[in-house]
Amino acid sequence: MSGGGGLRSLISAAVTTGVAEAKGRIFGHILNPTGQRSPHKLLRQKLFGEKVAQWYPYDIKKDDPLVMARQEQDRLSKLEMLKRRGKGPPKKGQGRRAVKRSK
């Protein structure tokens, strides 16, 4: 039965190689059974630079005037609130260190 087993293994090996070849032909794969170094793996990847370059949705060099105006408005209103509570920045010469030095 050893001869039959050898034959069977031979046939099965032939079938698997044939199937691999057919699969490669159909799906556009490149057969590399010996595992040689090849550039194909690198070349089949898609280019993604376009997507990477579009990370920032706005023009990065220029500021949106509306957004800047709103930020400035926020800053001013916050300062106004602090001043009303007496927590605003001291005037020149009225700060902690200046008072200490004048004593």
Place this chain on the structure above:
Amino acid sequence: MSEKRNIRDHKRRLLAAKYELRRKLYKALCKDPDLPSDMRDKHRYKLSKLPRNSSFARVRNRCISTGRPRSVYEFFRISRIVFRGLASRGPLMGIKKSSW
């Protein structure tokens, strides 16, 4: 003016996109075992002479509103802190705070 680092990163991104094809070709050609070795050396040299900022390894995903480099969600492109504020105020569609 927006975040300085973001501007730098943007420059890198543009460069990377510009040189992407060239970089890939050089890399592929210097890996190809069918080429003679002096050709492969030449392509390796050329690959090394590309601008360094055109490498994708130098691109960093940054928060588009604050410029934070870490814990930036790729889908929204904003950092976790900005995301939390926006999500709790509600301009992000389909995001709801929950606890369990």
